[in-house]
Amino acid sequence: MPEEEGARRAEGAGAPADPDAALLERLRRGDEDAFRALVEEHGPFLMRLVMMHVPSRAIAEEVVQDTWLAALNGLDRFEGRSMLRTWLASIALNKARTRGTREGRILPFALLRRRYEEGGGPALDPDRFQGKRGERPGWWASPPVAWEDPQSRLEANETRDVLLRAIRDLPPRQREVITLRDISGWDAEEVRNALDLSETNQRVLLHRARSKVRAALEEHLNPQPEEAIR
Amino acid sequence: MTPRQDRMLTCQEMVELVTDYLEGRMDDDARARFEEHVAECDACTLYIEQMRMTIVALGHIPAESISPEAEEELVAAFRNWRQETA
Numbered sequence: 001m002p003e004e005e006g007a008r009r010a011e012g013a014g015a016p017a018d019p020d021a022a023l024l025e026r027l028r029r030g031d032e033d034a035f036r037a038l039v040e041e042h043g044p045f046l047m048r049l050v051m052m053h054v055p056s057r058a059i060a061e062e063v064v065q066d067t068w069l070a071a072l073n074g075l076d077r078f079e080g081r082s083m084l085r086t087w088l089a090s091i092a093l094n095k096a097r098t099r100g101t102r103e104g105r106i107l108p109f110a111l112l113r114r115r116y117e118e119g120g121g122p123a124l125d126p127d128r129f130q131g132k133r134g135e136r137p138g139w140w141a142s143p144p145v146a147w148e149d150p151q152s153r154l155e156a157n158e159t160r161d162v163l164l165r166a167i168r169d170l171p172p173r174q175r176e177v178i179t180l181r182d183i184s185g186w187d188a189e190e191v192r193n194a195l196d197l198s199e200t201n202q203r204v205l206l207h208r209a210r211s212k213v214r215a216a217l218e219e220h221l222n223p224q225p226e227e228a229i230r
Numbered sequence: 231m232t233p234r235q236d237r238m239l240t241c242q243e244m245v246e247l248v249t250d251y252l253e254g255r256m257d258d259d260a261r262a263r264f265e266e267h268v269a270e271c272d273a274c275t276l277y278i279e280q281m282r283m284t285i286v287a288l289g290h291i292p293a294e295s296i297s298p299e300a301e302e303e304l305v306a307a308f309r310n311w312r313q314e315t316a
Contacts, residue, residue: 030312032305039301047294061300068304072311122246129242138240143273144280154287163288182288188253207249214284 020084028075039068042085045184046092052168052175053096063099067092082193089194093176100172123211147221159220166216170209177202178209239267244274248281 018024020041026034046067050060070091071078078087130141153159167175176195180186186194192202239247244267250256251264268275296304 030316032308032312035308036301036305039296039304043296043301044293047296048291051294060294061296064296065300065304065307069307069311072308122242123248124242124245126242129240136240138242139271140241140273143241144277146276147280147283150283154283155290159287160291163291178288182285183291185289203249203253203255206253207246210249210281210284211245213288214281217284217287218280 018080018083021080024080024084038084042088045085045180046088048183049089049176049179050092050096052179053093053100053172055100059099060096063092063095066095070095083190086190086194089180090196093195097172121208123207124215144218145222147218150221153221154217159217162216162220163213166213167209169216170212173197174205174209174212177205178213181206182210238270239263241267241271241274241277244268244271245277248278251278252281252285 020038023034023038027038043064046064047060050063050067051057054060054063067088071088074091078084128140128142130137130139134141147153167178170178173195177191177197180191180194181188188199188202188206191197192199195202197205244264247256247260247264251261256264268278
């Protein structure tokens with residue numbers, strides 16, 4: 001079962017001491033307050049992660065509930081060699097991916113597979129750069145323009161919707177990496193463990209994801225003149 | 231991508247290297263070449279700054295949470311689990 005496989009590998013990777021160790025010990029003894037504390041602590045990031053994969057909040061809540069139940073039932077197998085949240089993330093993602101497929105959010109298998117493999121595609125449209133016959137090939141033809149009033153605009157709800165939409169449009173692996181790295185603020189090592197990725201792969205996926213999200217922000221904050229006309 | 235060593239990086243190469251740079255995954259030589267380009271190119275300086283702004287903006291997306299109802303259902307399920315495993 002891939003879920004267990006991922007969790008086992010994550011545990012083997014020598015993670016730092018788990019800040020949840022004390023709560024976990026109480027949880028094993030059946031302490032309800034410890035369970036509530038863990039749900040409050042980790043519920044938010046699990047919801048964010050799962051909502052990137054499923055079409056509605058209601059389904060996301062079900063997946064998060066299932067994740068906790070699976071964690072409780074698998075508690076004996078969790079040996080504390082990864083952080084609890086890393087383990088929870090790998091369980092939740094397995095459930096979310098399955099559920100996302102069942103709900104028809106995700107693409108046909110061959111296409112899905114190709115997009116999962118990733119790697120391909122430049123950070124930016126090649127037309128943004130001068131071609132071989134340009135004055136300075138490979139240098140900007142259409143350089144970025146400073147964003148107006150970025151501080152307040154980046155914090156606007158409208159911009160948050162643009163960010164979330166851009167992430168939901170990414171291939172699944174990129175979506176998972178950028179959600180954990182940049183929304184939840186995990187470090188590279190922990191994301192590698194949760195998603196079972198090589199160091200290079202993690203970085204390539206993050207790069208593709210950030211590049212596309214930046215491009216979506218650019219389009220939102222400074223639409224190109226020709227696009228504004230269209 | 232392994233750019234040739236004998237010339238300056240192009241902007242198109244720079245936008246592919248920016249994550250390696252921000253992640254601190256460049257050796258000294260690669261970083262020197264990256265920074266040499268930055269020193270000369272305002273547009274790439276701005277691009278890198280916009281990548282940083284993008285990351286900061288993502289970090290400010292507010293937390294999600296499960297509803298109080300879903301949480302109570304979960305606690306009820308926890309009580310069942312505790313009974314079954316006791």
